[in-house]
Amino acid sequence: MTISAPHALSVWKRNASMYARTWKLNLLPNFFEPVFYLMAIGVGVGAYIEEMGGVSYVQFLAPGLICVAAMNGASFEVTYNIYVRMSFENVYEAMLTTPVQPDDVLTGEVLWAVTRATIYGGVFFLVIALYGLAPMPGALLALPVVPLTGLLFAMIGVTYTLRVPTMDFFSFYFTLFLTPLFLFSDVFFPIEERLGGVWLLVAEVLPLLHPVRLARSCFSGTLGWISLWDVAYIVGVSFALFGWARRAVGARLIS
Amino acid sequence: MTASVVTLRGVAKCFDGRLAVDGVNLDVPAGSCFGLLGPNGAGKTTTLRMVYGVTQPSAGEIRVFGVDVARDARAVRSRLGVTLQENSLIEPLSPEDNLRIFGRYHLLAEPELSRRVEELMDFLELRSHAGVPVRNLSGGFQRRLSIAMSLMNRPELLILDEPTTGLDPAVRQALWARIRELQAEGTTILLTTHYMDEAERLCDRVAVFAEGRVESEGSPRDLIARHLAAETLELECDEATEAALLSDSGELRKMRAGNRLMVYVDDAASLLERVHGLGGTARPVVRPTNLEDVFLAITGTRIEEAEE
Numbered sequence: 001m002t003i004s005a006p007h008a009l010s011v012w013k014r015n016a017s018m019y020a021r022t023w024k025l026n027l028l029p030n031f032f033e034p035v036f037y038l039m040a041i042g043v044g045v046g047a048y049i050e051e052m053g054g055v056s057y058v059q060f061l062a063p064g065l066i067c068v069a070a071m072n073g074a075s076f077e078v079t080y081n082i083y084v085r086m087s088f089e090n091v092y093e094a095m096l097t098t099p100v101q102p103d104d105v106l107t108g109e110v111l112w113a114v115t116r117a118t119i120y121g122g123v124f125f126l127v128i129a130l131y132g133l134a135p136m137p138g139a140l141l142a143l144p145v146v147p148l149t150g151l152l153f154a155m156i157g158v159t160y161t162l163r164v165p166t167m168d169f170f171s172f173y174f175t176l177f178l179t180p181l182f183l184f185s186d187v188f189f190p191i192e193e194r195l196g197g198v199w200l201l202v203a204e205v206l207p208l209l210h211p212v213r214l215a216r217s218c219f220s221g222t223l224g225w226i227s228l229w230d231v232a233y234i235v236g237v238s239f240a241l242f243g244w245a246r247r248a249v250g251a252r253l254i255s
Numbered sequence: 256m257t258a259s260v261v262t263l264r265g266v267a268k269c270f271d272g273r274l275a276v277d278g279v280n281l282d283v284p285a286g287s288c289f290g291l292l293g294p295n296g297a298g299k300t301t302t303l304r305m306v307y308g309v310t311q312p313s314a315g316e317i318r319v320f321g322v323d324v325a326r327d328a329r330a331v332r333s334r335l336g337v338t339l340q341e342n343s344l345i346e347p348l349s350p351e352d353n354l355r356i357f358g359r360y361h362l363l364a365e366p367e368l369s370r371r372v373e374e375l376m377d378f379l380e381l382r383s384h385a386g387v388p389v390r391n392l393s394g395g396f397q398r399r400l401s402i403a404m405s406l407m408n409r410p411e412l413l414i415l416d417e418p419t420t421g422l423d424p425a426v427r428q429a430l431w432a433r434i435r436e437l438q439a440e441g442t443t444i445l446l447t448t449h450y451m452d453e454a455e456r457l458c459d460r461v462a463v464f465a466e467g468r469v470e471s472e473g474s475p476r477d478l479i480a481r482h483l484a485a486e487t488l489e490l491e492c493d494e495a496t497e498a499a500l501l502s503d504s505g506e507l508r509k510m511r512a513g514n515r516l517m518v519y520v521d522d523a524a525s526l527l528e529r530v531h532g533l534g535g536t537a538r539p540v541v542r543p544t545n546l547e548d549v550f551l552a553i554t555g556t557r558i559e560e561a562e563e
């Protein structure tokens with residue numbers, strides 16, 4: 001089975017048409033969420049913190065939160081939304097009466113999740129830039145990190161979704177996987193200063209760590225060899241999972 | 256002999272060690288309307304799904320348009336349309352938007368996409384509510400929309416899984432007329448139905464499924480002639496009265512559902528006279544034997560039989 005780009009795009013367009021109808025409603029909360037985080041934690045908690053990683057706390061926080069926004073955008077799409085389309089709305093059953101194949105469904109859905117993540121992360125970036133927290137032009141290098149974060153978490157999430165028997169399993173995914181990632185992936189404090197020795201190497205498996213470190217390096221103008229490792233991790237894990245998900249989606253949609 | 260659009264040879268499908276379809280051979284002639292009949296769970300939907308390639312047969316071979324479905328499902332599906340047993344519509348969107356989105360799965364682009372949407376809104380009379388969210392529309396309207404969607408790509412083969420279940424008589428009549436029009440234009444139709452009057456009216460040939468096997472196949476008329484006598488005498492009577500009534504009529508095909516007895520005879524006149532002789536409560540009716548009688552004769556009248 002080969003992937004057909006036009007058919008994958010028709011799947012993407014289905015979701016885009018749905019989103020286009022309600023984008024105003026969807027986008028508005030997107031603007032407020034970063035503002036709340038920056039106010040409460042960046043400015044509020046930050047007032048008690050001299051500096052972190054060599055910058056003010058709110059500046060430390062900003063790039064990581066962009067990645068978190070992208071992570072959340074992709075994750076909701078590939079978990080709850082895909083599951084509902086698959087199991088309750090029979091969307092894929094209808095698609096598979098046309099030349100669209102399971103591989104195209106997977107590709108289109110992942111592309112859409114990346115789009116959604118890019119919208120979330122992009123809005124966050126905009127708010128942060130308006131606050132003057134994004135040093136220009138260097139911070140612009142962080143923009144490509146947003147879809148990369150989306151891709152990584154779309155792939156992790158869809159891999160999980162294709163395995164779960166019921167929707168109840170998503171609460172595990174969010175509270176036992178995404179929440180700890182959010183708290184312990186360099187977003188709120190530099191883990192390299194908290195962890196030592198072998199634990200620092202173990203922490204490298206955390207998926208959110210890589211986009212956050214990458215985005216922060218872009219903001220601070222300190223891209224280096226480790227950034228290359230971060231990109232390699234994101235791309236490598238995404239493609240490995242894509243290969244696995246292709247087999248799983250075939251088994252799930254074709255009986 | 257006309258070419259077959261769909262050919263099944265020795266097709267079987269096993270779900271968890273249980274055969275849902277068991278050694279089916281079928282030929283659907285080009286331009287015909289072919290009906291799959293059978294009780295709930297007989298394997299009709301599974302057979303259709305194998306024809307368009309979303310269920311893979313455990314054994315056997317399926318060719319559609321001469322192409323092996325297992326090899327090139329994409330090519331096969333670009334030339335056919337499917338109306339699923341359960342509608343799958345985008346509820347917040349209008350019929351027009353639903354058609355448009357579905358057309359894109361077939362890679363239809365403007366201006367062809369809009370032209371096709373317009374044509375189908377006329378063909379299935381969707382124009383009155385073209386802009387209303389689908390969730391606010393009646394079951395009949397939603398069903399018409401589902402059928403319209405399966406016609407987006409001008410299919411050579413139209414697969415309809417219970418197209419008229421749950422629809423009112425007017426909508427059913429309208430859909431039958433549309434199906435006949437499509438057939439007149441050369442579309443081959445493969446449908447399932449639980450309504451024997453529908454099958455008799457629409458189908459050139461039918462196959463009666465029971466427990467995954469084709470028990471009988473042919474034109475509705477042939478099937479009736481093959482299995483039962485031409486006339487049916489229906490009456491209310493208990494088993495004792497039945498024995499008395501039919502004691503010297505020789506071997507007759509008959510069927511009982513509760514207190515209702517159906518007797519199949521070539522000429523019902525003499526038997527009817529004897530029923531009148533019984534007096535009052537039999538309420539006899541004589542009618543031509545129909546496909547429903549044949550269906551019940553093949554698949555049984557007891558619900559337990561049908562279920563398991």
Ligand SMILES: Nc1ncnc2c1ncn2[C@@H]1O[C@H](COP(=O)(O)OP(=O)(O)OP(=O)(O)O)[C@@H](O)[C@H]1O
Pocket residue numbers: 255270271275293294295296297298299300301302340
């Ligand atoms: N994906 C599946 N997994 C397991 N069993 C299945 C699956 N799909 C169908 N079956 C079983 O296969 C048998 C045939 O089902 P099918 O849906 O083909 O029947 P049908 O003739 O279409 O019935 P109905 O008239 O109720 O629509 C049933 O016993 C059904 O439970």
Ligand SMILES: [Mg+2]
Pocket residue numbers: 299300301340416
């Ligand atoms: Mg069925």
